[in-house]
Amino acid sequence: MGRPVAITGLGAVTPLGLGARTLFERWAAGQIGIVDGEAPCSEFDAVAALGPKTARRTDRFAQFALVASDEALADAGWIAPAAPIAPSAPAAPAAPTGGAESSPHDLPYAPDRIGCVIGTGIGGIGTIETQQDVLRERGARRVSALSVPLLMSNAAAGTVAMRHSLQGQSFGVVSACAAGAHAIGTAVRMIQAGDADACVTGGSEAALTGLARAGFASMGATSELGVSRPFDARRDGFVMGEGAGVLVLEDLDAAVKRGARVLAVVRGYGASSDAFHLTAPDPEGLGAVRAITHALADAKLSPGDLDYVNAHGTSTPLNDRAETVALKAALSDAAYGVPVSSTKSAIGHLLGAAGAVEAIATVLALRERLAPPTLGFGEREEGLDLDYVPEQSRALGNGRPAIGMSNSFGFGGHNAVLILEAA
Amino acid sequence: MPVAVTPEAVEEKVVETIASFGVPVDDITRDSTFEQLDVDSLDLVEIAQVIEEEFGVALKGDDVKDIKTVGEAIDLVVSRA
Numbered sequence: 001m002g003r004p005v006a007i008t009g010l011g012a013v014t015p016l017g018l019g020a021r022t023l024f025e026r027w028a029a030g031q032i033g034i035v036d037g038e039a040p041c042s043e044f045d046a047v048a049a050l051g052p053k054t055a056r057r058t059d060r061f062a063q064f065a066l067v068a069s070d071e072a073l074a075d076a077g078w079i080a081p082a083a084p085i086a087p088s089a090p091a092a093p094a095a096p097t098g099g100a101e102s103s104p105h106d107l108p109y110a111p112d113r114i115g116c117v118i119g120t121g122i123g124g125i126g127t128i129e130t131q132q133d134v135l136r137e138r139g140a141r142r143v144s145a146l147s148v149p150l151l152m153s154n155a156a157a158g159t160v161a162m163r164h165s166l167q168g169q170s171f172g173v174v175s176a177c178a179a180g181a182h183a184i185g186t187a188v189r190m191i192q193a194g195d196a197d198a199c200v201t202g203g204s205e206a207a208l209t210g211l212a213r214a215g216f217a218s219m220g221a222t223s224e225l226g227v228s229r230p231f232d233a234r235r236d237g238f239v240m241g242e243g244a245g246v247l248v249l250e251d252l253d254a255a256v257k258r259g260a261r262v263l264a265v266v267r268g269y270g271a272s273s274d275a276f277h278l279t280a281p282d283p284e285g286l287g288a289v290r291a292i293t294h295a296l297a298d299a300k301l302s303p304g305d306l307d308y309v310n311a312h313g314t315s316t317p318l319n320d321r322a323e324t325v326a327l328k329a330a331l332s333d334a335a336y337g338v339p340v341s342s343t344k345s346a347i348g349h350l351l352g353a354a355g356a357v358e359a360i361a362t363v364l365a366l367r368e369r370l371a372p373p374t375l376g377f378g379e380r381e382e383g384l385d386l387d388y389v390p391e392q393s394r395a396l397g398n399g400r401p402a403i404g405m406s407n408s409f410g411f412g413g414h415n416a417v418l419i420l421e422a423a
Numbered sequence: 424m425p426v427a428v429t430p431e432a433v434e435e436k437v438v439e440t441i442a443s444f445g446v447p448v449d450d451i452t453r454d455s456t457f458e459q460l461d462v463d464s465l466d467l468v469e470i471a472q473v474i475e476e477e478f479g480v481a482l483k484g485d486d487v488k489d490i491k492t493v494g495e496a497i498d499l500v501v502s503r504a
Contacts, residue, residue, distance in 0.1 A: 051445060052444070052445030053444055053445035053446075053461065055445075056443075056444060056445060057465075141472065141475065142472060142476070144469060144472075145464075145465045145468035145469060145472075146465055146469070149465070
């Protein structure tokens with residue numbers, strides 16, 4: 001295996017607020033970011049955070065990624081922290097600050113040795129829908145010249161790379177609800193292969209739109225009750241959320257050499273495909289089992305080494321059952337001894353951002369030695385008999401640095417699993 | 424019905440559109456270059472669309488590619504009316 005990879009910076013925009021630590025603290029305290037059956041990032045103000053020029057030239061999913069990247073790079077010590085954002089400040093003129101932009105000389109590595117890989121499920125669907133309306137109602141000559149650069153699924157990766165002068169490999173990763181985890185795994189491999197010294201990576205999604213909402217509802221994927229309660233017998237679908245998670249990954253030796261604060265180490269990555277059905281998981285969870293098994297082998301760890309599992313746990317009838325089956329098959333007896341909780345109980349399903357946001361939540365859970373709960377879990381279903389951490393946070397293990405696993409599974413049968421260790 | 428083309432009306436619309444991009448109004452003069460204002464080719468297309476909608480004056484890519492300043496843009500629109 002290649003070089004060990006460190007996580008040195010975290011950033012997130014989620015329905016629980018701005019900031020990676022805000023997400024973790026509020027989830028661990030039992031707060032829920034779901035309002036009227038959806039989980040919007042209601043504390044996010046694009047113009048206040050990015051200035052009017054950048055806000056106008058980016059779709060909401062790229063805006064989330066930009067703000068999360070500013071936080072992550074500041075967290076890693078690459079750039080100065082942004083000034084506190086006060087969206088409600090009276091009469092404050094929205095100055096086009098863009099103050100968090102980096103110049104190449106700020107970066108701790110040669111700019112062309114820093115990659116940028118950001119996943120998304122759908123990309124700029126808000127722009128697609130808005131411009132489709134313009135086309136229909138006002139004609140082709142009125143469609144914005146910014147349509148394509150805003151809606152393209154690689155826009156988050158492109159704009160984050162531009163903002164911070166990251167000149168290494170940069171691209172988007174598209175694998176539905178596994179995209180955030182695939183992006184991180186791809187970034188890990190990029191560093192391990194020696195193609196980059198560092199990579200800014202994560203996932204982003206802003207799909208609380210009419211078409212996405214209707215499409216997920218038509219296929220019966222979303223909760224009619226508007227409740228996210230993963231693994232509970234009463235679960236009836238996922239709750240749509242939005243947001244972004246961005247992580248700074250660095251070659252571990254290089255990070256240590258520059259005196260970086262290492263938050264966690266990526267111990268293992270495994271990915272696989274169900275090759276079974278366009279949307280339904282293999283009921284035996286065989287694809288998920290392969291991804292988990294690959295990740296454990298990559299990490300050179302045994303199932304019993306896991307202190308925590310951050311489940312994909314969508315709150316759909318099919319996923320939560322198949323994931324439980326897969327955990328039992330992949331971890332055997334150890335499956336019953338490890339706490340398993342779902343971030344989606346607090347923030348809903350962030351689709352292509354989920355894997356990244358949940359990897360961030362996992363890093364903080366391992367560092368704080370605290371498994372946040374699967375909120376809303378109350379009724380057991382036959383066969384769903386793992387320890388889903390009901391009601392409140394639970395202290396994790398003791399002794400050595402905590403090790404956790406974060407699962408992500410996407411429509412299309414894509415499975416991606418990360419194994420992380422607190423530093 | 425399109426609005427009648429006068430230098431004043433065109434200037435007002437052009438300044439208003441550039442300001443909507445996040446450029447402070449006080450920075451926008453006839454002599455400002457689009458480069459100074461950080462207005463790029465994608466933004467120029469949007470300005471051209473606003474002008475066409477407001478005044479019924481259609482500008483083509485070739486028309487605007489040599490335009491450097493706000494004043495040149497205004498003059499071009501007025502000359503095409």
